[in-house]
Amino acid sequence: MSRRVVITGMGVRAPGGCGQKEFWDLLSSGRTATRRISFFDPSPHRSQIAGECAFDPLAEGLSPRQVRRMDRATQFAVVCAREAVDDSGVDLTALEPHRIGVTLGSAVAAATSLEQEYVVLSDTGRNWLVDDSYLSPHMFDYLTPGVMPAEVAWAVGAEGPVTLVSDGCTSGIDAVGHACERIEDGSVDVVLAGATDTPITPIVVACFDAIKATTPRNDDPEHASRPFDRTRNGFVLAEGAAMFVLEEYEHARARGARVYAEITGYATRCNAYHMTGLRSDGREMAAAIEAALRASRTDPGDVDYVNAHGSGTKQNDRHETAAVRRSLGSRADRVPVSSIKSMVGHSLGAIGSLEIAACALALDHGLIPPTANLHEPDPECDLDYVPLVAREQPLRTVLTIGSGFGGFQSAMVLRRPGGVRA
Known part of the structure; x- marks a missing residue:
């Protein structure tokens, strides 16, 4: 192991x-x-x-x-x-x-x-x-x-x-x-x-x-x-x-340390497609998610929350929605998804670590941060995006995902402390 x-x-x-x-x-x-x-x-x-x-x-x-x-x-x-x-x-x-x-x-x-x-x-x-x-x-x-x-x-x-x-x-x-x-x-x-x-x-x-x-x-x-x-x-x-x-x-x-979360899986992929463009089917991001879940030994059905890249651009949000559906299958309709960029903006390279912090704190508090400013849902973005108000929910496993210019797609799985990996 x-x-x-x-x-x-x-x-x-x-x-x-x-x-x-x-x-x-x-x-x-x-x-x-x-x-x-x-x-x-x-x-x-x-x-x-x-x-x-x-x-x-x-x-x-x-x-x-x-x-x-x-x-x-x-x-x-x-x-x-x-x-x-x-x-x-x-x-x-x-x-x-x-x-x-x-x-x-x-x-x-x-x-x-x-x-x-x-x-x-x-x-x-x-x-x-x-x-x-x-x-x-x-x-x-x-x-x-x-x-x-x-x-x-x-x-x-x-x-x-x-x-x-x-x-x-x-x-x-x-x-x-x-x-x-x-x-x-x-x-x-x-x-x-x-x-x-x-x-x-x-x-x-x-x-x-x-x-x-x-x-x-x-x-x-x-x-x-x-x-x-x-x-x-x-x-x-x-x-x-x-x-x-x-x-x-x-x-x-x-040393008896307090543990916020265990990082159980990580993967990154590149679409080798376009500097800023994304395919609408979300295939590359889905591949990163699937690889991170395999590394974590986590079934898609066990994901309790997805911290989205959620940048607020037309193509990214459609791409990410498709990627979550492709990688999580039937679980996609039941798993909460939200974007903290709606509240703190997009700090480029830093945001992925801020989102990891948000995930660790969400696990610690049993609370899912909302997607602020989501008043008119896009029909093409049809997941549960936790609009406007935070949601109390016991969390064991969370997934955070990111997308970057150059075609980079990355995913990480975090788990509540105390779990035992196979």
């Missing part, structure tokens, strides 16, 4: 709250945290709304030197990693450093600092030839994404495998999945795993404007993210991070 992997700690920074408790309070109440962009003047843009985090790095315990050196996304990751360690109660100093790893996911890495530096160097775009005397001494840290997990490793004293996973909007699931594999194969006993992204910058907003992936519903930002609704017209960009302490099960049990 392979080594088992459990979540024993988590740290969260998400729109609408600071920390795990505020994150869960927002989700369980069905409130939304999407607002007009305040980080810059969004008036020139097609989509002018986002999910922003209230984040003060100095108040979060980072030093002025760390703040100057680290991009905002890296700051999120380090703060969340520290919080996850504290939450888990694990004494990392008592462990062999090479048995501790870090796996971090990010879609756009240091986008915030790279854009800020370009604005300074080019004098707000006036100069094609730039004066490198104005270049930040930390530009290398912004340009090289591998610095991000290295900062987390330095913060927690990890000397084992340190990895960055960057494959678009599935990065948050895939980073945690990769970390599980390192524990299962015996490389490490503990991994700080999760994802971070802070993409609310003019250039990133403009990129999604260009392909019309984000919603232009600027007059009603609180209700703009509408997964599975007939009136949906794109996702709401967001920022955020979630980091977890993952431990080998026996290691966690030996």
Whole structure:
């Protein structure tokens, strides 16, 4: 039997709250945290709304030197990693450093600092030839994404495998999945795993404007993210991070750790079809779901809740509905499905880890977060999407799924602690 992997700690920074408790309070109440962009003047843009985090790095315990050196996304990751360690109660100093790893996911890495530096160097775009005397001494840290997990490793004293996973909007699931594999194969006993992204910058907003992936519903930002609704017209960009302490099960049990959930199965696939397009039959996502269920030794009939990718784009929601039907069969009509992006927006690579956090908390509380803003169900999206109000329900096994540009499709199965795998 392979080594088992459990979540024993988590740290969260998400729109609408600071920390795990505020994150869960927002989700369980069905409130939304999407607002007009305040980080810059969004008036020139097609989509002018986002999910922003209230984040003060100095108040979060980072030093002025760390703040100057680290991009905002890296700051999120380090703060969340520290919080996850504290939450888990694990004494990392008592462990062999090479048995501790870090796996971090990010879609756009240091986008915030790279854009800020370009604005300074080019004098707000006036100069094609730039004066490198104005270049930040930390530009290398912004340009090289591998610095991000290295900062987390330095913060927690990890000397084992340190990895960055960057494959678009599935990065948050895939980073945690990769970390599980390192524990299962015996490389490490503990991994700080999760994802971070802070993409609310003019250039990133403009990129999604260009392909019309984000919603232009600027007059009603609180209700703009509408997964599975007939009136949906794109996702709401967001920022955020979630980091977890993952431990080998026996290691966690030996120290009497609290366990949020066991990660029992993970799989990822690529459709090799189109950079942004999806086939309507959901075949590739279904393949990832089926593989994750096999790895988990879970029958489709045992899935109690599906945490959907649910971005709020026309094609994704149809594709995902078809994938759930294809993979879960008759169970699809009876299993609750919901999207937390309706409340916190889409934080690109980070959202997969935030959704894992939501799943672990749903298992812990026996409560399914709702799909906010779902007032007019799309007839083509005909599953039970838990509209508007959270639902109390005992949960044993949950499935979280993600889809990303490039054709990436990923799935993960989490189980309530205390279960025994065959």
